[in-house]
Amino acid sequence: MTRQIVSVVGGKDVPGGAAYESINPARPAETVATVLLADSGAFAGACRTAAAAQRDWARVPAPVRGRVVASIGRLVEANAETLARLVTEEIGKPYAEALGEVREIVDTCDFFLGEGRRLYGQTVPSEMPDKSLFTFRVPVGVAAVITAGNFPVAVPSWYLVPALLCGNAVVWKPAEYAAASAHALFRLFAAAGLPDGVLNVVFAGGEATYEGLDRALDEGTVHKVGFTGSSAVGRRIGELCGRHLQSPCLELGGKNPMVVMPDADLDLAVEGALFAGFGTAGQRCTSLGTVIVHEDVHDRFLAAFTEAVRDAKIGDPAGDVLYGPMLDHRFAERYEEYLGWIQPHHRVLPGPTGRMDGEGLFYHPVIVDGVRPGDRIFLEETFGPIVGVTTFTTLDEAIGLANRPGYGLSSSIYTSDPKAAFRFREGVSAGMVSVNNSTSGAEAHLPFGGNGKSGNGSRQSGIWVLDQFTRWQAMNWDYSGRLQKAQMDVADITPDLAFRI
Numbered sequence: 001m002t003r004q005i006v007s008v009v010g011g012k013d014v015p016g017g018a019a020y021e022s023i024n025p026a027r028p029a030e031t032v033a034t035v036l037l038a039d040s041g042a043f044a045g046a047c048r049t050a051a052a053a054q055r056d057w058a059r060v061p062a063p064v065r066g067r068v069v070a071s072i073g074r075l076v077e078a079n080a081e082t083l084a085r086l087v088t089e090e091i092g093k094p095y096a097e098a099l100g101e102v103r104e105i106v107d108t109c110d111f112f113l114g115e116g117r118r119l120y121g122q123t124v125p126s127e128m129p130d131k132s133l134f135t136f137r138v139p140v141g142v143a144a145v146i147t148a149g150n151f152p153v154a155v156p157s158w159y160l161v162p163a164l165l166c167g168n169a170v171v172w173k174p175a176e177y178a179a180a181s182a183h184a185l186f187r188l189f190a191a192a193g194l195p196d197g198v199l200n201v202v203f204a205g206g207e208a209t210y211e212g213l214d215r216a217l218d219e220g221t222v223h224k225v226g227f228t229g230s231s232a233v234g235r236r237i238g239e240l241c242g243r244h245l246q247s248p249c250l251e252l253g254g255k256n257p258m259v260v261m262p263d264a265d266l267d268l269a270v271e272g273a274l275f276a277g278f279g280t281a282g283q284r285c286t287s288l289g290t291v292i293v294h295e296d297v298h299d300r301f302l303a304a305f306t307e308a309v310r311d312a313k314i315g316d317p318a319g320d321v322l323y324g325p326m327l328d329h330r331f332a333e334r335y336e337e338y339l340g341w342i343q344p345h346h347r348v349l350p351g352p353t354g355r356m357d358g359e360g361l362f363y364h365p366v367i368v369d370g371v372r373p374g375d376r377i378f379l380e381e382t383f384g385p386i387v388g389v390t391t392f393t394t395l396d397e398a399i400g401l402a403n404r405p406g407y408g409l410s411s412s413i414y415t416s417d418p419k420a421a422f423r424f425r426e427g428v429s430a431g432m433v434s435v436n437n438s439t440s441g442a443e444a445h446l447p448f449g450g451n452g453k454s455g456n457g458s459r460q461s462g463i464w465v466l467d468q469f470t471r472w473q474a475m476n477w478d479y480s481g482r483l484q485k486a487q488m489d490v491a492d493i494t495p496d497l498a499f500r501i
Contacts, residue, residue, distance in 0.1 A: 003033040005183045007203050009046040010053070011196030014038060016203065020176045025092040025325040026317055026360040032090045033180035038204045043212025046171045046200045047221040050142045053197030054169035058139050062167065066116020069165050071192035073109025076102060079188060083153060087181050091149055092325040092361070093280060094317045104154040105161075105185075107444035108461070112161050115466070119166065127490050130480035137470035139167035141223035144213055146237075148229045149178030150283045150327055153185045158448070158460045159226045159249075160189065160199065166469040168224070169198045171216075173209050177328040210236065217244040224249070224469065228285075231381070231407075231453045238456060249458040249468045251449055253381040254409030255289035256439040257402035259424060260301055261395070262294040264414035268436060270304045272412065274312065274322070276438035277387035278365050281323040283331065285454075286410040286432075286440040290371060290378060290388040292398050298391050302349070302369060305389075309365050310350040323385065325361035332361045335384035339366070341377040346370050379405045395420055399427035409450030410439040431455070 007014040016036025024030040057065075076083065084098035093101070124133035145159040156172060163170050174182030186201040204212065216222040217240065225248040227237045234252040241248040258276065260269045276288035293301050317324030326332040332355070339353050347369040356362040363385055371378045371388040378388055392398040402411060402424075411430035415421055421435045431450040434441075442448050447459035458468055478484055 002031045003180055005033050005035045005179050005203065007038045007042060007046070007201060008186065009042070009197075009200045009202065010049045011190075014042055014202075020179070020203075022090060022177050022179050023328070024089055025328060026362075028329070028359060028361060033183075035176055035179040035203050037176065038202050038208065040204075040208045040211035040215060043171070043173070043202050043204055043209055044215040044219065044221070046202050047142055047144065047212075047216035048219070049197045050169035050171050050200055051221040053195060054139070054142055054167075057169055057195060057198045058167035060167070062116040062119050062165070064116070065165050065167065066113045068192050068194065069109050069116070069161055070113040072161070072189055073106050073113065075188045075191055076105045076109065080106075083181070083184055083188075086184055087152060088317050088324075090180050091152060091178055091327045092317045094321055094324055096320075097280060101151055101154040104442075104444065105157040108157045108161050111444045111462070112165050115162070115463070116165055119466070119470070126476070127486070128478075128480070128484045131476060131478045131484060134475045134477070136473045136475065137166070137466065138473045140469055140471055141168060142171065142221055143168050143224040143226060143469060144171050144173070144216065144222045145226040146173045146209060146229065147175065149175030149181075150280060150285075152178035152181040155228050155251075156182065156185065158465070162465045163224075163226075163469045164194070164199065166466065168469055169200075171200045171202060171222075173202050173204055176203060176205065177330075179203055206233070210240070213237075214240055217241070217246070226468070227251070234455070247458075248456070249460070250455045251285065251458070251460060252409075252453065252455050253383070253407065254285050254287070254450060254454050255379070255381050255405040255407040256286055256410040256412070256430070257428075258288050258291050258412040258439055259392075259398045259402060259414070260291060260293040260297065261413065261415035261417065261420055262296045263416045264297065265416070265436070266297060266301050266304060269301060269414040270308050272414065272436075272438035273305055273387065274308050276412070276440045278309065278312065278323050278385050279440060281326055281363070282385040282387075283327055283383055284440055286442075287383075288387055288412075288439050289381065289405070290390060290401075292390055292392055292401050294398075295391040295393055298389075302367075302389060306350045306367060309367060312365065314356070314362060314365065326363060326384065329361065331383060332363070335363060335382075335386075338377070338382040338384060338386060341375070341382070342368060343375065343377075345372070346377075373401060373404055381407070395423060396427075399424060403427075403429045406452050407450065407454045408452040409454035410434070412437060412439045431459070
């Protein structure tokens with residue numbers, strides 16, 4: 001029987017309007033869940049509910065909130081296989097990858113459970129006697145979190161866990177095509193004992209979400225926006241938040257470069273390119289965009305890479321495959337547009353392009369050799385199983401090519417020369433750099449995020465995300481019994497600056 005899913009606000013189901021069918025992309029005739037979508041008013045109402053619940057939640061001691069985060073981690077761990085199977089069913093991610101995604105939630109909880117005892121401020125010396133200065137981290141209030149569905153449970157946890165730990169309430173809008181996975185994760189969070197209204201999930205279309213967010217910002221019931229998705233939508237959200245003097249946390253797309261130096265371990269580089277380029281069917285923000293390979297090793301690398309791609313298994317995500325289907329019909333249609341960017345001067349490997357035979361949204365892997373810096377396929381994100389290849393002569397040229405598209409999320413270099421690795425790190429615009437590793441892969445205690453078209457410099461994961469969900473508050477306490485004026489009532493010790501030895 002098909003699941004029917006509705007939004008949950010203040011602990012209560014909220015009736016929706018239009019129905020959205022979340023399908024199994026490996027078998028599109030199968031409906032995983034019917035999602036009743038909320039309108040903009042329901043989204044704005046959820047923000048008001050969250051604002052009312054947040055005040056009491058912020059008064060819960062931070063170490064106690066940390067114990068709630070610990071409970072979330074244990075609940076996810078106990079339900080890992082069930083949740084991973086649902087992710088595989090709903091978005092077509094291979095089961096092994098889905099298990100890894102669920103593990104990332106557990107890792108995030110394990111990291112942040114202790115941060116409830118480490119939301120440190122500082123005691124700062126004053127320039128005047130009988131006066132103490134302090135700093136405190138305080139929650140921002142209500143966070144509106146909007147996430148994509150390619151990582152339907154891991155990426156949301158990057159927002160939800162630290163936001164809740166810091167004493168905020170959250171209104172979460174997941175992707176409609178991954179609604180069943182999102183609803184399951186919401187239920188696990190709720191089972192950890194969160195008070196009603198502290199975490200709310202709203203299923204809505206893009207325009208309804210935007211209109212509801214605009215309304216909530218006007219009403220002052222949203223104080224932080226977190227968004228993971230395309231650069232185009234990120235710009236709209238950034239502009240909306242800017243009108244309300246807010247700085248959102250934007251994690252956007254990427255055109256992630258991999259530089260292969262002449263001294264690289266080519267077998268290792270091929271392995272990294274295969275995983276980064278075609279894992280999750282190339283539907284990661286950190287997926288490999290272009291391999292920038294030194295002209296001396298281009299032919300050997302390309303031959304080995306082509307062979308590896310030709311031998312890779314693509315198919316049922318429940319099996320041992322490199323990748324499964326596209327996430328949803330919309331991504332399949334968009335990917336076919338990207339294939340139209342292939343030009344006569346390109347060399348296409350290893351074989352056919354386009355949709356594979358069968359009912360699922362499966363597409364052939366594509367290597368496009370001979371891409372040029374002015375090509376659209378070089379400059380723009382291609383969300384799907386397609387990787388470009390170009391050549392370079394000097395490292396400076398390679399760095400210039402890596403930066404040219406204007407994204408700045410992830411990057412990689414394969415080399416045995418430490419000087420080349422550090423020169424690349426210094427010159428590349430990406431927020432994340434890998435040496436002898438792929439462009440994909442994140443750990444829960446390192447900052448994740450990008451620059452340029454890939455984001456506004458905000459960072460997720462580790463201690464760095466705390467700056468997204470708290471604000472610094474300064475306090476001074478004067479116990480001198482008199483008014484002391486800063487920069488004015490300060491003791492002056494006069495040196496003899498003319499002294500010489």
